[in-house]
Amino acid sequence: MPESNQSIESRIQSAILELENVESPNISAWARARNLPYQRLLARYKGRCSFSERTPNGRKLDESQESALCRYIDFLDSIYLPPKRPAITAAANAILASSHVDNSTKPPTIGSHWLQRFLRRHPEYNCRRQRAMDIDRKKCLNKQIAREWFDSYKETIAKYSITADDIWNFDETGFNIGVGRDQWIITHEPKRQITGGFNTNREYATAIEAVSATGSTIAPVVILSAKLLLLRWFEIVGDERIAVTETGYLNNVLALQWIQLFNKLTKDSVKGTHRMLLYNQFGSHLTYEFVKYCEDHNIILFFLPPHSSHLLQPLDIGVFSAYKHWHSEWVYDATVAGYKKITKDDFLSAIAQIRQKTFKPSTIKLGFRLTGLWPTNPAIVYNTLEDLERDFGYDTLSPPSSVATSDSSDCSTPKTAQRVKKLEERIEEKINRIQQPSRRLIQKLSKATTDLAHLVVELKQDIERGDYVREQRHTHENRSRRASKLTGIVHSSQVERMKRILKSGDNLKALMKLRPYYRREVLPELKRVYKAKGYFIKK
Structure with a gap:
């Protein structure tokens, strides 16, 4: 049975160890004496590796x-977010693209079997x-995990001397643009369900906020669900930046652009050497480029x-609940003001x-x-977790019974013009019958008239506010619908710069259109006038 290559390589390595102690050895004699291939022994003696140890010629990553x-991979695994196969493939292609210098050709990419060979190496x-786990079990945070996390948090702050400014x-939060929340209102209805009809978008x-x-x-980035950025x-x-995606969600490209924007807006205010960025890893876009950029910029x-x-x-x-509240308030006010959509x-x-x-x-x-988190006080979270772990129940308190105390229709103050009219008819009837009106009815009529006057003033102000809002919206709708060729996260200053460039191009085109008219109409007239004065214009 022929000897295997591994066995031959093992005997060659043993011979190499012996040859190291020999001065000017005869490689041929050593090969014959030990029944070894001469060329292979000579190559190993000169430092050439075997095929199994040599880097393959077609290997993409050095x-x-x-x-x-x-x-x-180690970083993602350390934060309990181990990458999937596509993530490793995308990271390898990103590394190849970053080291590619020839812009005339496309950067190389790994093959379909590269990942298997990488895992073997x-x-x-x-x-x-x-293993999939029920979300209610997965999201349980116990006191031990919280204590370990806070210990790591405090060690990182102490290691890099991070201050509160750094x-x-x-995180990101989402909005349904025209959908508000339930509102608290004041009404006479104690039980009937009251709904408000709104046309929602x-x-x-x-x-994206930080x-x-x-x-x-820092200035936020607003991502809209659209295909093109409109100039209007x-x-x-x-100062807000705008970006568009088809879904309205953050993607890997915009996440990388955001971290670059974050570095640009905060690098001048850094107090120490490093900045700490706290982030909820759920749904994160941790590409290789994102992590590498953070590492390069501390x-x-x-x-x-x-x-x-x-x-x-x-x-x-502390923030996003108020964010959603004020958005809901704006949706309600805009709908009441007359926004159909x-x-x-x-x-x-x-x-803004x-x-x-x-x-x-x-x-x-x-x-x-x-x-x-600042000032550092883990006891707040520990106490909350202890309360959650403790078995407790809520006493459902029945709401206090409401007693409907309403006056009779004869004693209540009229609230509408129709009821005021009826009250006037009753007063006239009493005047005709008694010759002297009732003092009480006259007081009610005076009060109703005063209330209606105040109501008219309030309605007038509401109408004026609605007219102003509709006028502002009409101005928005009449703006240009031209789309921008810019992509990614865009600031208004970039759009203004692009407009200036386009305007200079439009002016040049207009001048080029006027050139034939100038040569045909203006230049002959100038020649005639100057010739009459004794001057001549050369072409």
Whole structure:
């Protein structure tokens, strides 16, 4: 039976160890004496590796690139978010694209069998099936997990000397543009269900927000569900950035652009060397480019434990509830003012007003304080978890019985013009019958007249407000419907710069159109006038 290559290579390596102690050895004699292939022994003696140890010629990622990919996998695994196969494939292609320098050709990509070979080269990674678990069991956060997370949080702050100015919380929240919430109203009806009829717009929009532990904010990014950016949107918004996707949700490309925008807007206010970015890992877009950019710019991604945002995320506790409340209030006011359908233009025109009422420094600091993140106080979360773990029940209190105390129709004050008219007829009847009107009825008539006068004033103000709102909306609707060629996260300054470029091009086109007229009509007349004065114009 022929000897295997592994056995031959083992004997060659043993011979190489012996040859290291020999000065000017005779390789041919050593090969004959030990029955080894001469050429292979000579190649190994000169330092050439065997085929099994040599890097394959067609291997796409070199050692440093694979090392970077391994660090990315280790990072995701350390935050309990192990990557799936497509994520590793996308990260490998991103690494190849980042190192590709020839712009005339497309960057290389890995093949269909590359991942299998990669896992064989790295046996420390195991491909396992992730077992599905009921969300109610998965989202349970116990005291031990919270204690370990807070210990890691405090160690990171101490290690990098991070101050409150450099601790940020980033998350996204969604809006149905024209859908509000239930409203509290005052009415005479004690039991009957009261509903308000509103024409709603369920188009989805996402707002990406970031707040710091000192109460600071940065300009938001509003993602609308559309295919193109309309130029008129940038005439409505202020400092907000706008992006579009078909669904209205954040995607991997916009997530990378957002972290670049975050670095641009906060790098001048950094107090230390690193910034900490707290983020709820559920639904995150942790691509290789996203993580690498954070690593290169000293941004520490610090993730909350799974399904713990209701306890540990300042935006969820202190801010987003107020955000949704003020949006709902705006939807209600706009509908009452006469909006038949709330559009994206209306939403963009109101987002600055809604944010002004929401993102107050006191509200943001309250969110960090209630989560125990700043000032650092884990006992707040521990006590909450103890209360949740303890068996308790709620006493359902029956609402107090309401006693309908209403006067008779004869004693109640009239509220409408028809009832005032009826009251006048009754007074006339009493005057005709008694010759002297009742003092009580005259007082009621006077009170009703006064109430109606106040009602007229209020209605007049409401009508004026509605007219103003409709006029503003009419102005929005009459704006240009031209689409922008810009993509990604766009600011109004970029649109203004693009408009100036387009305007200069339009002016040049207009001048080129006037050129034939100038040569045909204007130039001959100039020549005639100057010739009469004794001047000549050369061509």
